[in-house]
Amino acid sequence: MDPEEFRRCGTDMVNYITDYMDTIRSRLPFPDVQPGFLREQIPDEAPFHGESWENVKNDLERVVMKGLNQWRSPHFHAFLPIASSFPALLGDMLAGAMISSPGTWTSNPVGTELEVSMMDWLAKMLQLPQQFLFSGGKGGGCIQASADDATFVAIISARAKVIKQFKDKTKGQVLDKLIAYTSEEAHSSVEKAAHLALVEIRCLETDDKFALRGTTLAAAIREDRKKGLIPFFVCATVGTTSTCAIDNISEIGPICEEEDLWLHIDAVYAGCACICPEYRPWINGVEYSTTFSINPHKWLHINPPCSAFWVKDQELINEPLSVDAMYLRVRSASNGVTMPDFRNWHVQLTRPFGALKMWFVFRMFGVHGLQERIRKDMAMAKEFEALVLADSRFEIVADVVSGLVCFRLKGDNAQNEKLLSMIDKSRRICITPSISRGIFYLRFCISVYTTESRDVVFAWEVIQHEADALLSS
Amino acid sequence: MDPEEFRRCGTDMVNYITDYMDTIRSRLPFPDVQPGFLREQIPDEAPFHGESWENVKNDLERVVMKGLNQWRSPHFHAFLPIASSFPALLGDMLAGAMISSPGTWTSNPVGTELEVSMMDWLAKMLQLPQQFLFSGGKGGGCIQASADDATFVAIISARAKVIKQFKDKTKGQVLDKLIAYTSEEAHSSVEKAAHLALVEIRCLETDDKFALRGTTLAAAIREDRKKGLIPFFVCATVGTTSTCAIDNISEIGPICEEEDLWLHIDAVYAGCACICPEYRPWINGVEYSTTFSINPHKWLHINPPCSAFWVKDQELINEPLSVDAMYLRVRSASNGVTMPDFRNWHVQLTRPFGALKMWFVFRMFGVHGLQERIRKDMAMAKEFEALVLADSRFEIVADVVSGLVCFRLKGDNAQNEKLLSMIDKSRRICITPSISRGIFYLRFCISVYTTESRDVVFAWEVIQHEADALLSS
């Protein structure tokens, strides 16, 4: 395919995408397929000779749309959002054409420096302490592929720091005594990160709002020190996956400081809302954290992968994550100014030019535009909550503080599971459940900017309709 | 931006990309900027109100192109290639519009199943043993964000397997005795992976072709067992970064089997060429490996991130990499057929719908089309080699077996470093150096499909011109 042919096919694809988004309301929010459905639909090996673009295009509806969860549908209310927007897509198109990897400054200077600037821009929007900014001192931030990578980088860096402190012991001896903490409501990626780091982790009890409190953490640390263990890491969550609970950072922070534990804050979803002054208090105490992360690919209209991760002192993560090789150390980046080599911030060397889509989104939305989107989602969640509260058969499971509403029939788990399966079968909306302290409930999330008030009402009608059928049977 | 506005801006971007590729020859292959150049060029915080697309577009040349390494330029011969193509870009455009993440089957059924099929297609192109195919038994493959992730997943899975074998010891006690092997020419990501896994690694000597041989490995294992260490993992390279050396898999494989070591093969670049029958012998012995990886984002015209990774037995990696959480276990994927949940294959949960671009590329190029591209690059490297050999001032440093030519002036390192810096200053081509066994040399790589024979001749003229100046000064 030469450039002129791309002009034609690319325009075709732009039109296909436009039409796709124009007709997204009419598509099933999740597909009616069973595992293994695809094998019959496509050949079992690649063609020897190339096919035309038209051939491929003709298969899009039959193959791709047939089996797709429509995360862009206004009726998709499952999980937590994955963000995307047209400005981000434009940025990714250009990045994909250039494929210049900012793994080192040398391999893509503007990719590196734009990432530096965008991380500082975003840090300012969030009013992060100066220490987290490149322009503020020793700190800085980068794009991680996902929040899971961010947490993993945090925990292995914390591990490296503590192993170094015990010079008289082997790393294995230290490792066998390390203990990390998070809450029982934390995302599974925190346990996974600890697992990969080969350290034990305790998932601590939360309060009646599903939040981790300082006293609980302090007691656990005391207990473990008594046992001869070495507490070293805490992951606090601002906006848990199940209920959007906000761990109490103002209480947890000072404890971590006093006990010399590395505090990482996983604020992937709710943290995005902290660009609005009225939600910023959620991360009060962030100055006590060593690393902090939010996912613009959840709630700031930036396509994944875009997990934003900051550290107070670059050395703390660069040291455990770097290895030098001659073929990467070319045309040195020194000149009074030092720019980061982002390969030393995570596992990957080759990495996308992700700052481009951030730049496009921040400029084309503006801070105000992004704030208004968050406020709109919050308001729609409140609308949904009001509908639930007006129906005495239902109850709200957790405070509604974001775009997420957790609710259930005032019945047993089995009844709620049945309700969910009936809603699923209707295939008119897509919602997913969770379970906290043995209680099964449904989660309704405002996931996408295509959702409007009328869709909130529609979703509630679908749920009521199925509840009527269930309760009258 | 609404869909109609995207129709306009998206078409604009398609035209910009087309023009960019049409004029790529006239751009500097790497930019004339110093670290810190960007700070003066853009504001130091995000705008409060949104800006127009036109505003952003107007900054592309001034800001982005100004500081970009032009990896798409026919005069870019640095590092190893990063692949891209228009069909892949079309796939990514659509994936970016849908942002449906195949972290689990449930969250994107077609994304999951198309990845299953594409990994099998590619395995067949490479004539991998049946065991590595989903359709062949317990094995299968997935897209990793990078080869670094692939190696990391391999080593931590191998570590989990061996820790399990020593039930009477703590994990720390086992860890302190583990030892991994690779060659001194292996990519830095192998050492990094070992470092992150907290295990020791030995970088073994290579033969006169920079390849790791069986006898060297066997001797190291013997030596370490005598010291009471526990050998557990070998990473062999098919196509090293510096010289494209091919470790001897047929020798290494049987040793790993006999000694019960996990063999991972890092074939990121040269492994792509194994879709051509004439290069397939490089991976003879692949049946001895537990995990195997190539980077379609290096030499198969698929945009990054696309590192292909296979394992003989899914359980070996799923077990150490999985944690379950209720909100992810929805609408179960059982029905006689089991489809993988790819979040259990790496660190990330949210991940791109990467199979789409693979499907586009495999269909629109066809196997034959991809083979011909590789053969064309090989032929041009041979052309360059002939030019070097015809000039008695120069020597070839390593056998030319791929798109990479390693060469140097028959002088000392300082002279070659000087030559490189003169070539750099001319800014007419971009090449990068490496160093093996203390010898500094230059690397010329065919990196991109825009490169033609005339560009090979051009590059050699630039190099000769600078050599003339250097040697006559």
Ligand SMILES: Cc1ncc(COP(=O)(O)O)c(C=O)c1O
């Ligand atoms: C609290 C929390 N942490 C981490 C993650 C993982 O994020 P990612 O989408 O980057 O994989 C999620 C995903 O929903 C989450 O809710």
Ligand SMILES: Cc1ncc(COP(=O)(O)O)c(C=O)c1O
């Ligand atoms: C042999 C080898 N392994 C691994 C890598 C890292 O690959 P990636 O581009 O996926 O970061 C490279 C990169 O050049 C390589 O040459």
